[in-house]
Structures are given as C-alpha cells and as structure tokens.
Amino acid sequence: MSVESLFPRLEALLPKVSKPIQYVGGELNSTVKDWDEATVRWALMYPDAYEVGLPNQGVQILYEILNELPETLAERTYAVWPDLEALMRAEGVPQFTVDAHRPVRAFDVLGLSFSTELGYTNMLTALDLAGIPLLSADRGDDDPIVLAGGHAAFNPEPIADFLDAAVLGDGEQIAIAITEVVREWKAEGSPGGRDELLMRLAESGGVYVPRFYDVDYHADGRIQRVAPNRSGVPWRVHKHTVMDLDEWPYPKKPLVPLAETVHERFSVEIFRGCTRGCRFCQAGMITRPVRERSITTIGDMVEAGVKASGFNEVGLLSLSSADHSEIGEVAKGLADRYEGTNTSLSLPSTRVDAFNIDLANEFSRNGRRSGLTFAPEGGSERMRKVINKMVTEEDLIRTVTTAYTQGWRQVKLYFMCGLPTEEDADVLGIADLARKVIQAGREATGSRDVRCTVSIGGFVPKPHTPFQWAAQADHETVDRRLKALKDALRGDKEYGRAIGMRYHDGKPSIVEGLLSRGDRRVGAVIRAVWEDGGRFDGWSEHFSYQRWMDAADKAGVDVGWYTTREREENEVLPWDHLDAGLDREWLWQDWQDAVNDVEVEDCRWTPCYDCGVCPTMGTEIQIGPTGKKLLPLTVV
Amino acid sequence: MAQRLRVRYAKRGRLRFTSHRDISRAVERAVRRADVPVAFSAGFSPHPKISYVGAAAPTGVASEAEYLEIGVTREYDPDRLRAELDDSLPPGLDVLDVVAATSGSLADRLECSAWEIRLPGADPALAGEAVERFNAAERIEVERLTKKGMRRFDAREVVLNLHAIEGGETTAGQASSQSCVILRMVVRHATPAVRPDDVLTGLRLVADFAPPSPPEVTRLAQGPLDVHIGGPADPFGPDRDTTRGGETGPAGEHVDGDL
Numbered sequence A: 001m002s003v004e005s006l007f008p009r010l011e012a013l014l015p016k017v018s019k020p021i022q023y024v025g026g027e028l029n030s031t032v033k034d035w036d037e038a039t040v041r042w043a044l045m046y047p048d049a050y051e052v053g054l055p056n057q058g059v060q061i062l063y064e065i066l067n068e069l070p071e072t073l074a075e076r077t078y079a080v081w082p083d084l085e086a087l088m089r090a091e092g093v094p095q096f097t098v099d100a101h102r103p104v105r106a107f108d109v110l111g112l113s114f115s116t117e118l119g120y121t122n123m124l125t126a127l128d129l130a131g132i133p134l135l136s137a138d139r140g141d142d143d144p145i146v147l148a149g150g151h152a153a154f155n156p157e158p159i160a161d162f163l164d165a166a167v168l169g170d171g172e173q174i175a176i177a178i179t180e181v182v183r184e185w186k187a188e189g190s191p192g193g194r195d196e197l198l199m200r201l202a203e204s205g206g207v208y209v210p211r212f213y214d215v216d217y218h219a220d221g222r223i224q225r226v227a228p229n230r231s232g233v234p235w236r237v238h239k240h241t242v243m244d245l246d247e248w249p250y251p252k253k254p255l256v257p258l259a260e261t262v263h264e265r266f267s268v269e270i271f272r273g274c275t276r277g278c279r280f281c282q283a284g285m286i287t288r289p290v291r292e293r294s295i296t297t298i299g300d301m302v303e304a305g306v307k308a309s310g311f312n313e314v315g316l317l318s319l320s321s322a323d324h325s326e327i328g329e330v331a332k333g334l335a336d337r338y339e340g341t342n343t344s345l346s347l348p349s350t351r352v353d354a355f356n357i358d359l360a361n362e363f364s365r366n367g368r369r370s371g372l373t374f375a376p377e378g379g380s381e382r383m384r385k386v387i388n389k390m391v392t393e394e395d396l397i398r399t400v401t402t403a404y405t406q407g408w409r410q411v412k413l414y415f416m417c418g419l420p421t422e423e424d425a426d427v428l429g430i431a432d433l434a435r436k437v438i439q440a441g442r443e444a445t446g447s448r449d450v451r452c453t454v455s456i457g458g459f460v461p462k463p464h465t466p467f468q469w470a471a472q473a474d475h476e477t478v479d480r481r482l483k484a485l486k487d488a489l490r491g492d493k494e495y496g497r498a499i500g501m502r503y504h505d506g507k508p509s510i511v512e513g514l515l516s517r518g519d520r521r522v523g524a525v526i527r528a529v530w531e532d533g534g535r536f537d538g539w540s541e542h543f544s545y546q547r548w549m550d551a552a553d554k555a556g557v558d559v560g561w562y563t564t565r566e567r568e569e570n571e572v573l574p575w576d577h578l579d580a581g582l583d584r585e586w587l588w589q590d591w592q593d594a595v596n597d598v599e600v601e602d603c604r605w606t607p608c609y610d611c612g613v614c615p616t617m618g619t620e621i622q623i624g625p626t627g628k629k630l631l632p633l634t635v636v
Numbered sequence B: 001m002a003q004r005l006r007v008r009y010a011k012r013g014r015l016r017f018t019s020h021r022d023i024s025r026a027v028e029r030a031v032r033r034a035d036v037p038v039a040f041s042a043g044f045s046p047h048p049k050i051s052y053v054g055a056a057a058p059t060g061v062a063s064e065a066e067y068l069e070i071g072v073t074r075e076y077d078p079d080r081l082r083a084e085l086d087d088s089l090p091p092g093l094d095v096l097d098v099v100a101a102t103s104g105s106l107a108d109r110l111e112c113s114a115w116e117i118r119l120p121g122a123d124p125a126l127a128g129e130a131v132e133r134f135n136a137a138e139r140i141e142v143e144r145l146t147k148k149g150m151r152r153f154d155a156r157e158v159v160l161n162l163h164a165i166e167g168g169e170t171t172a173g174q175a176s177s178q179s180c181v182i183l184r185m186v187v188r189h190a191t192p193a194v195r196p197d198d199v200l201t202g203l204r205l206v207a208d209f210a211p212p213s214p215p216e217v218t219r220l221a222q223g224p225l226d227v228h229i230g231g232p233a234d235p236f237g238p239d240r241d242t243t244r245g246g247e248t249g250p251a252g253e254h255v256d257g258d259l
Helices: A007-011 A057-068 A082-091 A117-130 A172-187 A193-203 A282-286 A295-309 A327-337 A354-363 A381-386 A393-405 A424-445 A475-490 A507-516 A520-531 A545-555 A559-563 A584-595 A613-617 B013-017 B020-033 B078-088 B124-136 B196-207
Strands: A040-049 A072-079 A109-113 A145-149 A213-217 A223-228 A266-269 A313-317 A344-346 A371-377 A410-417 A451-458 A499-503 B003-011 B050-053 B062-072 B093-100 B112-120 B141-146 B149-154 B159-167 B180-188 B216-223
Touching: A040 A057, A040 A117, A040 A172, A057 A072, A057 A109, A057 A172, A072 A117, A082 A117, A109 A117, A109 A172, A117 A507, A117 A520, A145 A193, A172 A193, A266 A295, A295 A313, A295 A327, A295 B020, A327 A344, A327 A354, A344 A354, A354 A371, A354 A393, A371 A393, A381 A424, A393 A410, A393 A424, A410 A424, A410 A475, A424 A451, A424 A475, A424 A499, A451 A475, A475 A499, A475 A507, A507 A520, A507 A545, A507 A559, A520 A545, A545 A559, B003 B078, B013 B062, B020 B050, B020 B062, B020 B078, B020 B093, B078 B093, B112 B196, B124 B159, B124 B180, B124 B196, B141 B196, B180 B196
Parallel strands: A040 A072, A040 A109, A109 A145, A266 A313, A313 A344, A371 A410, A410 A451, A451 A499, B062 B216
Antiparallel strands: A213 A223, B003 B062, B003 B093, B050 B062, B112 B180, B112 B216, B141 B149, B159 B180
16 A cells, blocks of 8 residues: 655645754655555654754664665654644644655654653654554554664663563664564564564564563562563563674765754764773663774775765764774874865764874864863762773873863863762862863963863763662752852862853753663653653753653652662662673672772773673674775875 | 856755755755865865855745855866756756856846745735735835844835736646646845745735735746846846857746736
8 A cells, every 4th residue: 555745735834834944855865765665664763853863873874774675665754843743733744754754654663763761752742643552552553663772772661661662782683684574474464463573573582572571569669570471572682783893884875964963974983882881881881892893994984975975074983982993094094085175074082091182183184173072071080980980180181281282272071970979079179170271281381272161961870880770869969069160160260261161950860860760660751741741851942850740740750769769789670681781790890899999991901801791692892903004095 | 266156056846945054055065076176265164165146035935046156276167067066966956057257246136036926725816906906005014023133124115016817837846736826026135135925914914915825935036127028137147158149048037928
C-alpha cells in the first residue's frame, strides 16, 4: 500500500511558523527511496529541534547505512516546535518525515536516538502526533516498533513503558540485523503479530524488550529483582561494539541542511571509546574499548566529505581527540592538505597538556588564535583525584602559560559542581586556579590582554559509572557553592575582570538525575509532565522545574530518593540487567578508590586494570600507530 | 580579485521557505563544491566575496529575480559559472543568468520590483473592488513591525500598477487546483520597503478584503523602472556584451503584456 506525501497539507501551515525551512527537507545528500520497493522502512528520530538533531552523527550514520541496504528505506523526523505542533493538531496533520513527508506511523520501525534524557517528553509529542499509542502495551500490528538507542538507552527504564525495544552500544551492525529480522518476519506474513516480532528480536540477545521483563520491588521501594517473564528471553542484554571503524567509514556523504544548525561542519569520528577512566563520564565507561580509525581512513573521509558537502570546517571527533595514537600526523597532514583553502580544522575535547597547544597551533596555521578550551573538571587537586581526572595544578598552569605565550588570548576552563565528596573549598578552588592562570599569563606575556572563562556544569551521577551509587548534590548546595564562587571572582580587584564565569543553576540537573537513574515508576512523571505541556526540556526557555516537581508529587514519586540518596553495594539498580561489559565489582572498587583519592591509569599505556569490558564483550583495544602518513591531495 | 560576476537566481517551490541567511550559506557551499575560484577577503577570518544585491524576497516568498555578485580570482566564463553554480545548488535555488560586471552599481539599477500575489479561493469580484479602491486612494497608512520597531508608512504611493486577474495556472512550482485571484503589481523600492504583505494590509484597510488562505507571493522581476512598459527593465542590460546583441535578458518577461 502506498503512502501519500503530507507535504501539501503541511505547506499550508508553513507560512505561519518560525523557521519553516527546517520542515521542508531536501538537504543535499538526503535520500528519498520508492516506498513500494522497500520491504523494511525505518523512521529515524532525533528527539530535539531540527537545528540540534540534523548534525547528529548517529542518525546520519544509520540513515546512510540503512538506505544503502536493498529493499530498505530510512527517513528522518525531528521534534516540531510548539507553534507547528499547535497547527498540526488543529489541522490533523500527523508527525511526518522530512525526506518524503510520509506519516511516521506508516513505517515499520521508529528508531529514536537519545543522547540525553531531556528528549523524553519530545518523544511523547512525536508519538502522539503520529497517532501511535503512547504505551507499548496499547499498540497494535499497524504501529511501528518504537526502538531507542543512544547513550541514554543504557538505562531506558524510565521510558520502558513507552518503548517496544532498546539497543545498547554501536548501532551500525545491530540496525542491519534488526532490519533482517523484520524483513524475514514480514516475508513470512507477519506470523504471531507484533508480539512474535518482539520475541524474535529479544531472543537474539542484542535487543532489549522491556515488556518481557518484570520488576519486583521491596516494601521500602528498592528493586528486589528484574527477571524475564517468559522463556527464551535472556537474563541480561548486551551492548554492541563495532570493532573495525575502517570498515564503517560513515558518514560518507554528510547531510547539508539549508536551515542553520548548531554544528556547521563535517565531522569525522577519529576513534570510539575512552579508557582515561574519568569516573563521572558515562560515555567513557560505556563505549570501551578504544578503537581507532586509521590515519588513512580519516584522510579519505575528510577528503570525500568536504567535497560532497562544501563545508568549510572539519571536526575531528572523539571523547579525547588528542589521544589518537597518530594525532600529530593527522593534524599536520590535514593542515598541509588544506592550507590556503579556507578550510578550518577543529579538535573538540582536548586534554590539558602542552602537546595540545602544538596541535592547536597546527590547526590555526592560517587562522586566528582566539580561544583554547581545557577541562580540568575539578577545582582542587583532591577533587581531581576523586574523579580520576589526572591533571595537576602545575600541568594546567604550564599548559595555559604556553598557550598565552604562543598568541592565544582566551582560555576556557570547564569544571563541574556537585561532585561526590565535594566541599565548598573545592569549588572556591576554581577561583584560585583561574587567578593563577591569569597571573601566570600576564607574567609570561608581559601583557594584561589575557582572559580566562570558567564554565561550570552541574554533575549528574550516571548509570554504568563508579558514581552510579553516589548521592547527587541537592540544587540548594550547588547554587550556594556557585554563588560563593561568583562572589569570590567578582570581589577580586586584581584578576576578577580578566575572568568570566558561565554556569547554570542546579535545578535542571536534579531532573536529569531523576531521569538518568530512574526506574519504571518514573515513567508516570514523564507522562504527567508531557500532559501538562512539557516540551523541549533541554532548552532553558521551555524547561520548568516546578512542572517536574508537581508531576512527581502527582505520581507519588520521591525525587530525592532517586537523586540525592546514596545507594548501597548490594542494591539492585534499575539497569543491572543491561550489560555495558563493565564488571560490577570493579565499578564498586573504583567507587571506593574515588572516595579514598586513589587514581587509576589509562590501560592503553599501563597494564589492564580489569574493568571487565574486553573479556565480557570479546573485544580488545585497537590503536595504532600504523606509521602511515597523509600524502598531499592531487590538484585537479 | 580579477572579475566580478553578476548572478540572477530564483527561489522556487519549497525553497521559498529559505531565509536570506539560509541562501547565503547554501551559495557559499555550492561555490566551494563547484570549485569556483571565488576571491576571499583579507584578514583573520576571510570570507568569500559574495554580496547580495537589493532587498531579499522575504522568507516564504518565491522569486524569479534575486541578485548577487561573486568576485573571482581569475577571468571566468559567465555561462560556465551559470551552469556550474546551478548544478551545485539544490533544485529550487536556480541560477538563471550570469553576466560579467561592467561599470556602475547593480544595486542602483534595482529601482522597482514586479510582484505576483496568488490568492487561492478568493472572490474575484471582491478582489477587483478592493483593487479599485486601493488605486483610487491617495495615501494608505499601514503598520508593520520592522527591525526598528513598529513603523507606520504609506503603502500607496510607491505602488505603480496594481490589478487583479482571475486565474488557475501555476507559478513557481506551487500547485493550486481551486479558483484563484492573481494580483500583479509594480512597486518602487523605498525605505521602509513596501512589501506585498503591506499591499494586502492596504486592501484590508480600504475594502475590508481578506484572503481566505495564505497568499502565495512571487517576485517576478527587479530592475530599473522602464516608463514605457510601466515596470522593471533588465538590470543586466548595461553589462551585456554588445557582441551578443541578439540575446536579451529574461528579466521582465513575466510582466510584458500584462502591464
């Protein structure tokens, strides 16, 4: 059965909304395939505004891989802003894809990529606009399989009732595997309906189907156990790991939007995973081991991507890009290739050391040396030991001084507030550090024209990290410490004016904490917030703390119990049946080490410390050097 | 910079929803993909020398006559640029005409615009009457929120020619099956600019005329005011190579005959 384009009906609404171009589609390198020739059809959603969702690497990679498969099509859909949502409701226009403007409900799978929990309410809007029942239990054979991925899917329990399935880890191979399961089931005439399809996915061991697991609770509210409720369903569901990134060189043809988006560049992931062992960092824990993309593949991808997109900026992405074993050669090779072409290179996520200044200098060869960013994360030496961010004050001062003397005028430093064991003095230490940075910068350059901005985020304990047992700091504490820091900086006559401070208040972190470490009972809060009009919770102008607290009250959920309560070793955590490969005993030991200021070295350069991932997942660290170099591009 | 090339382009169909900034990013990228030897400004953050001439058609308004100038580092064949840039831009941003700049400012030549406003489902008799009253008025004050806040200005004087016709055909890729009133007009450029929506506001003020569905607006041409045709002439006229005398610019073709 063919599906009609919703565009003519949507078009009539577009003159009345802001930034209508975001709903029009037609991006360069986007794909529209024939509906009837496909047997498996995916709608891929990034549950935030188009301007945030379009550049998302995960969605772009899966979009391209799925569309390369025969008899398979993939289209994209994003959260619509409230102005269009109101018009769509008034005119009965359902949630649509931007590629061919097909109704989302007509697809076989709706795949949602959650980088953050704050997209949960947007998922409910999309389901509701699509005409898909919000609860998995209410869906019928005509509804798509609603499938979540992304980092937040490592604890999908708060949205378990809204999901049919979730996958953990790298999506490339499992998306193809799911496609084949769906294709086979449809070819057989969809035997057993939706339930059998979900069962086939669950049996594989690589797809989590929440409805096949029951959660029992103790009288005091803690989880007693999570267990399969039918035979054939595995007790634990494992994450997926792509082992050879050179075999998966996506995106090959990046989407180039007409609308303005948050990242206007071509991004290449230069490696996946990180074993630095920062204890607060969920990404570093759940994406292990480190798998590098080779220098030659990086060079080929950059060349093809720039040509196919016309972007004038290339971003080399990873969790700590300077750690690539051949980053020096990559930087020099790319800088040579693109010298004089007005193509700029950027390296987000850098460490604090002098080598990074060399890299930054290489990347800014023909540009301006404006600002450099480092992330010490903790304000005091002790705090940095607790979080295993191995940066000494001397390292930081030396690195920043080098940057100032080499012409960089502005240094940005990232910190967190509300870390486990943190005291007021640790946060005030940020002011001391910033003062010393400016002082050293002025001495080294003989100029007062050096600036430093401290940017402070609220810490949220995350599942599958050593801090998963920790008590989150309440927002009053965080706000009090931030105010004390602000006063300290403002009151500093000598250095205060050279130091800027950026921060957010502590309330959104509490909601993020509730959603991060919540269990299935938190789903009622999400639904109540959404019913009360909650949308775009990642946007401060749309976020309402009061709305979340009211909804929690209504649902009988004690927010403090989920956020500021420290867990004991033996408590069953909502995500214990989801396997990121990390050994639970190792995580607990690392939590104890944190409290005792004991540091752990990176296993790329020191012996294995038994986090458990490689043996459990059958993976191993894959790093260079390959010894290869980037040759100059031939001029046409 | 060795040469300046003047480009006339259209924004059509779905791409009428692009804003001026969207177009500027799309053109920059298209130029890079097509390997056009565009000149860059000097300084710390070099920018390609691409400038947009005249007031851009607003977001949501289609156009057959938008203009930009590109500086190139070596002599470049205008026809080659037309073909390459058109290939490189997404369908809907279509390059129609390219000439090498001679002396004189292109901006100064863009004195007036010819507009078409399609009003699907509107009553032809009511529209005709509203147009008559509009034309009969000497001054029609309208208000619009501009960048400088709410402005009040006359929307009548700069409207040189406004008439309504009945029609059902399509322009700019916008399909319309139902009966439809088409307004055509020539508006002299002024500050603040009188835009098609200001004229619609004027029609509402003088005759309480309000279209039943969103108007579909297209800029048909821009150029120097030609008193003989009562509308814009080809702004590339002075730039065109005399050896190619047989070729005349397409600007104004949509309004010939109707005005």
